[in-house]
Amino acid sequence: VALGAVALKDADALVKRLGTLGAAAKAAELDALAARVVTPYLLMLAVLVVLAVLIYFSSLPEIDTDHEDEAVAAANTNKSSVFHFPHLILGALAMFFYVGVEVIAGDTIISYGASQGIALATAKFFTTCTLAAMIIGYGVGIVAIPRFISQEKALQVSAVTGVLFALGAIFTHGYTSVLFISLLGLANSLIFPAIWPLAIEGLGRFTKLGSSLLIMAIAGGAVLPPLYGLLADHLSPQYAYWLVIPCYFFLLFYGTVGHKIRRA
DSSP: OHHHHHHTTTHHHHHHHHTTSOHHHHHHHHHHHHHTTHHHHHHHHHHHHHHHHHHHTSOOOOOOOSSOOHHHHHHTTTOOSGGGOHHHHHHHHHHHHHHHHHHHHHHSHHHHHHHTTOOHHHHTTHHHHHHHHHHHHHHHHHHHTTTTSOHHHHHHHHHHHHHHHHHHHHHSOHHHHHHHHHHHHHHHTTHHHHHHHHHHTTOGGGHHHHHHHHHHGGGHHHHHHHHHHHHHHHSOTTGGGGGHHHHHHHHHHHHHTGGGOOOO
């Protein structure tokens, strides 16, 4: 909210003014707009540095994954690489798609709202709606998982609702369509904590390497959004959301079948 209020203050008037300016004046206005975000990001950097220092000096226990129990050790006897665990590789791919659709839902909603004819003065708060939906989902997950619903079921439900919300955004218009994009935050909220334990289950001494592979898969958040932008340019911002549909279907596959696949 704070970043949107600072960076997109009087954005509608700015957009109209840019259309009347020459190249040099337009570049100067855009430079001034970009400069607005410097201070907020410096403040975020300071907060992250403080958190990093606190975590560094905290007394978190070291997790020992080098010693396996007998059952895990027996199952992993002939395995010498993380690539011998199909459920981990599929989990990393699921993580790649998940982070991609999560970033798309949060980062494109403002411009999408504007493309639906909604003023930027209003649209600048839409990302906050998406994040609020995610926080609500986190709360539900804390209460419900695993007491009332398993991680597999949580992933399945999240994937199905993701497909439904995305289709809702594609086939409706205006505020209703934007609302469905915001609700993707709710659908996405339980996916990360569902994928992670399913992907590292039974890795034993490979747990740390497997976890590193899952972290690397976060690169999906840097790959899929540009693809959305490419589709938005060639089709429309609304039809570009078809990109997330196969991603959610893969997440559904992983939650039902993919996480059970083991190497013989």
